[in-house]
Every structure is written in structure tokens, then in C-alpha cells.
Amino acid sequence: MRTTHDENGVRAGPFGAGGRRDFLRVAGLGGLALALPSLLQGCSDTTAPPVDIGLDAEAQLHRYLNIPPTPVTIDLSTDIGIANYAYALEQLEAQFYFFANEFGRQALSAEENLVIRDIRGHEQVHSDFLKALLGAAAIPMLKTDFSTVDFSSRAEVLGTAQVFEDLGVAAYNGAGQLLESPQYLLIAGKIVSVEARHAAAIRDLLQPNSRFFAGDVVIDANGLDRAFDPATVLAAAAPFIVNPITVVGG
Amino acid sequence: MENLTIFDTIDEDLARTVSRRRALSEGSSKLAMGAMMLSAPLALAAMARSAFAQGIPQQITDVLNFALTLEYLEAEFYVTGVGTSGLIPADKIDVFDQIRKHEVAHVAFLKSVLGAAAVAKPQFDFTAGNGSGSGPYAGVFSDYNIFVAVAQAFEDTGVRAYKGQATNLMSNDAILTAALQIHSVEARHASMVRRCRGKKGWITRAITDIPGAQIVYAGEANTVQAGIDVTKVTVVGKGGGGRAVTLDAVTEAFDEPLTMEQVLRIVDPFIV
Numbered sequence: 001m002r003t004t005h006d007e008n009g010v011r012a013g014p015f016g017a018g019g020r021r022d023f024l025r026v027a028g029l030g031g032l033a034l035a036l037p038s039l040l041q042g043c044s045d046t047t048a049p050p051v052d053i054g055l056d057a058e059a060q061l062h063r064y065l066n067i068p069p070t071p072v073t074i075d076l077s078t079d080i081g082i083a084n085y086a087y088a089l090e091q092l093e094a095q096f097y098f099f100a101n102e103f104g105r106q107a108l109s110a111e112e113n114l115v116i117r118d119i120r121g122h123e124q125v126h127s128d129f130l131k132a133l134l135g136a137a138a139i140p141m142l143k144t145d146f147s148t149v150d151f152s153s154r155a156e157v158l159g160t161a162q163v164f165e166d167l168g169v170a171a172y173n174g175a176g177q178l179l180e181s182p183q184y185l186l187i188a189g190k191i192v193s194v195e196a197r198h199a200a201a202i203r204d205l206l207q208p209n210s211r212f213f214a215g216d217v218v219i220d221a222n223g224l225d226r227a228f229d230p231a232t233v234l235a236a237a238a239p240f241i242v243n244p245i246t247v248v249g250g
Numbered sequence: 251m252e253n254l255t256i257f258d259t260i261d262e263d264l265a266r267t268v269s270r271r272r273a274l275s276e277g278s279s280k281l282a283m284g285a286m287m288l289s290a291p292l293a294l295a296a297m298a299r300s301a302f303a304q305g306i307p308q309q310i311t312d313v314l315n316f317a318l319t320l321e322y323l324e325a326e327f328y329v330t331g332v333g334t335s336g337l338i339p340a341d342k343i344d345v346f347d348q349i350r351k352h353e354v355a356h357v358a359f360l361k362s363v364l365g366a367a368a369v370a371k372p373q374f375d376f377t378a379g380n381g382s383g384s385g386p387y388a389g390v391f392s393d394y395n396i397f398v399a400v401a402q403a404f405e406d407t408g409v410r411a412y413k414g415q416a417t418n419l420m421s422n423d424a425i426l427t428a429a430l431q432i433h434s435v436e437a438r439h440a441s442m443v444r445r446c447r448g449k450k451g452w453i454t455r456a457i458t459d460i461p462g463a464q465i466v467y468a469g470e471a472n473t474v475q476a477g478i479d480v481t482k483v484t485v486v487g488k489g490g491g492g493r494a495v496t497l498d499a500v501t502e503a504f505d506e507p508l509t510m511e512q513v514l515r516i517v518d519p520f521i522v
Binding site for chain 1: 341342344345347348349351352353354355356358359409412413416417420423424426427428430431432433434435436437438439440441442445446450451452475476478480483484485487489490491492493494495496499500502503504505506507
């Protein structure tokens with residue numbers, strides 16, 4: 001389910017070419033938060049300059065690096081389970097945009113960075129809100145793996161964002177009919193249109209002022225967006241999630 | 251009580267337009283389905299078959315006719331705009347032609363689902379003059395800036411309108427899903443039209459720079475979702491990097507619904 005870099009890999013990870021994350025992985029030092037600043041210095045001889053991500057981001061990075069890949073069960077026969085499915089997707093997006101916002105900056109234009117920054121905020125809000133909504137029933141934090149994404153590449157950052165946004169829209173569209181609670185359906189509706197706004201914006205960055213923002217691959221001849229069932233969505237998301245996920249009740 | 255007041259201001263003809271075909275809807279099922287089977291894709295035909303086999307409840311017919319009325323409005327708006335030479339800059343034509351295509355498709359789709367129960371297309375006045383042709387947006391088809399501002403208001407209204415009706419469609423999975431699939435397309439449109447105006451694709455608080463459109467954004471500054479004060483469960487700060495988000499982001503992260511009455515009040519000036 002995950003792709004691991006070999007030690008000679010020059011593919012830039014979230015933390016720059018041969019960057020911090022790979023360094024941490026190779027050195028087995030992922031758990032040493034206090035060592036991070038000095039490790040950053042240790043990477044300074046790589047092709048990409050080290051990125052100063054600030055103390056708040058360092059703390060968040062530390063959090064993400066230390067998430068245990070706990071097995072997760074999602075029960076699609078209940079609204080709680082559907083909400084956890086949404087929470088999983090929002091966690092995935094929030095973490096992706098955290099990396100994109102911290103480590104993709106040099107690849108993106110000023111305007112593109114503002115879009116990524118805004119979306120990063122929205123996905124964090126969605127994730128935090130769903131966690132609060134679910135309370136004790138919430139699945140744990142997911143451990144993500146974006147090692148296949150080259151965050152120094154504009155095309156890969158925006159292309160991956162497009163995939164996640166289109167997928168998120170299709171996921172919520174497909175999940176609506178599974179919900180029993182009108183309150184949960186309304187919440188899903190409040191979130192999905194924001195995901196669709198993201199999708200259009202990211203697509204407009206990739207192919208400006210074209211039909212691509214709502215292109216014919218995602219919008220059919222009836223003018224309908226895609227709607228995917230959870231199995232399809234989770235299969236597409238699986239390469240980015242380390243935790244084993246068991247789906248029941250589907 | 252506030253809703254009653256709002257409802258009282260709605261053009262009674264419009265309210266009738268939306269529900270007028272009530273009496274026709276039940277007896278026409280077989281006819282509608284017959285028409286569907288001739289031309290529609292299989293999935294749609296299957297959906298119509300299941301919908302009509304069950305008999306669409308009146309509540310759903312009313313919602314679909316409400317949606318159809320909005321789609322008529324949008325479709326005619328973009329057909330006219332795209333067809334008006336010199337209105338839309340060359341570099342934006344593809345964007346608006348794509349939107350036109352979708353809105354026309356939505357009209358056809360909803361009419362095919364409703365069959366004989368579909369309401370007729372009203373006459374529109376895109377200046378928002380109730381038929382006078384000299385409303386506040388009098389330059390709508392001669393001044394691109396006005397055209398795209400009205401487009402934004404229509405799209406953001408459309409998103410809120412579908413959202414507000416989703417729970418009324420829960421008794422029919424196929425129709426609910428189709429409505430959600432239209433809803434997200436409207437949201438893509440809204441984002442793109444906003445970007446054409448140099449705006450963010452999302453709605454920040456209840457802010458708008460469009461004269462007369464405050465009503466479209468009423469309630470969008472909400473930060474309480476499902477009874478949870480979202481500002482208390484996320485880290486609100488300066489945003490930018492790291493973990494914290496801005497208060498603006500909390501409002502942007504959720505689009506809010508509008509009731510049918512609120513939407514009808516918004517579109518009333520555009521209907522003759």
C-alpha cells in the first residue's frame with residue numbers, strides 16, 4: 001500500500017529533494033522532535049535549500065510523523081460510520097495540504113500559494129469539526145504517506161490536489177444516500193460544495209480560463225458530477241493511507 | 251414569523267408557477283416514463299423507472315420543479331450571454347459556454363425526470379426589473395462586469411438552493427444523488443465565476459461586492475455547525491502555515507443552505 005524511497009532516491013519528498021522526511025526515515029529518528037532543527041541543518045547539502053516552516057508547522061510535522069498506523073474499522077451501515085469515512089478523507093486532505101503548503105511553496109506562484117493556503121485551512125477545519133462531531137466514536141488520526149508526490153513539482157502538487165478534490169466531491173455525492181440523519185446530510189452538503197469549489201479552483205490553476213474547471217471527464221452529458229461508492233473512493237485513497245482500513249456494513 | 255414575512259413578499263405568480271402542476275403529477279407517470287425510455291441513457295432511465303414506479307411524492311415533485319425553475323433561469327441567462335456578441339471577453343468564452351452547456355443539460359434532465367409534471371419556463375427579466383427591462387442590472391447583457399456579477403449571484407444562490415432541499419429528497423436515493431450531483435456542479439461554476447471576477451472561489455463570511463446581492467450571502471458567516479462552535483474545536487489564529495486556521499477559513503469551509511422561500515425572494519425580481 002505504500003511506496004518507500006530507496007536510499008539513492010533523488011525524488012523530492014515533502015521536505016525537499018533528499019529532504020528531512022527521507023533523512024528521518026533513513027536515520028530512524030522520526031520520533032525525536034527536539035532534534036528536528038539540527039536535522040534540518042544536516043540536510044543543507046542537498047539540492048533543494050531547507051525550508052523554514054516555522055515552529056507551529058514543526059510541531060504539526062512532528063505530530064504527523066509520530067502517528068501510529070493503527071488499524072481502522074469503518075462501519076458503513078451507520079451514520080457514524082459514514083461520518084468517519086468522511087473524517088478519513090478530510091484527514092487525508094488536511095495532511096496533504098499541510099505538506100503542500102509548507103513544502104510546495106517554491107514550486108507555486110504567489111496566487112497558487114494563496115489558493116493552497118486557503119484550502120489547507122478549510123480541510124483542517126473540516127477534519128477538526130468531524131472529529132468533534134464524532135467525539136468518542138471518531139477513528140484515530142490517520143498516518144498518511146505522500147512519498148509518491150514530488151512536492152517540488154508544481155504539476156504534481158496541483159495534480160494531486162485535483163485528484164483529491166474531485167475524489168472528495170464524488171465521495172460526498174455518493175455517500176449522501178447512505179445517510180439516515182437529515183442533520184448529517186445537511187452537514188455533508190455544506191462541505192461537499194466547498195470541495196467542489198476547491199476542485200474548480202485547482203483545475204483553473206492547471207488549465208486557466210478553459211472548460212477544465214468542470215470538464216467533460218468529471219461532468220457527464222446530463223450535467224451531473226461524479227458520485228462514487230465508498231469502496232471506489234477508499235481504493236483510490238488507499239495508496240496514501242498507511243493504516244490498514246477494514247470496511248464493514250457496506 | 252420571519253419566514254412568513256418573507257413569503258408574503260414573494261410574487262404570488264411565482265409561487266404558483268413552482269407548484270402549479272401539482273394535480274398533473276400523479277396521472278402522468280406512465281407517459282413520462284415512456285418518453286424517458288426513448289432517449290435517455292440507461293442509468294437515467296433506470297432512475298426514472300424506479301422513481302416513477304414508486305410514484306414521486308408531491309414533496310419531491312415540488313422540489314424538482316423549484317430546481318427546474320432555477321435551472322431555466324440560469325440556462326436562459328447563459329444562452330443569452332454566450333450568444334451576445336461582444337459581451338464576454340474571448341478568453342472567457344469557453345468558461346461560460348461550458349456553464350451554459352451544463353445549465354441547459356440540467357433543464358433537460360429535470361424535465362425528463364418530471365415528465366408531464368414539469369413546470370413551464372417562466373419569462374425572465376435579467377435586469378432584475380420584474381419585467382420592466384430596466385432593473386438595477388440594466389446593463390447585464392452589454393457590460394461584462396454586470397453579467398459576471400449576476401452570474402456569481404445566480405451560482406452562489408443555486409448552490410445554497412440545492413443544499414437547502416437535500417433533506418427533502420431523502421425518501422428517494424436516486425433523485426437525492428442526482429440532486430447532489432447537480433449541486434456540486436453549481437459549486438464548481440460558482441467557484442469559477444468568482445475567479446473570473448478576481449475573487450476567491452469560496453465565500454468569506456457573508457461578504458459580497460455585488461450591489462443588491464447581500465441577500466444571496468445572508469447567513470454565510472455562520473461558524474456553528476451541527477450545534478458545534480467550530481471556532482472552539484479547531485485552532486483559530488493567524489493562519490498561513492502550521493496548524494492554525496483563520497476565522498475566515500472557518501466560515502469559508504462550510505456553505506450554508508437557503509430555504510425555498512429565501513431563494514424565491516432572491517430570484518423574484520428576475521421573473522416577469
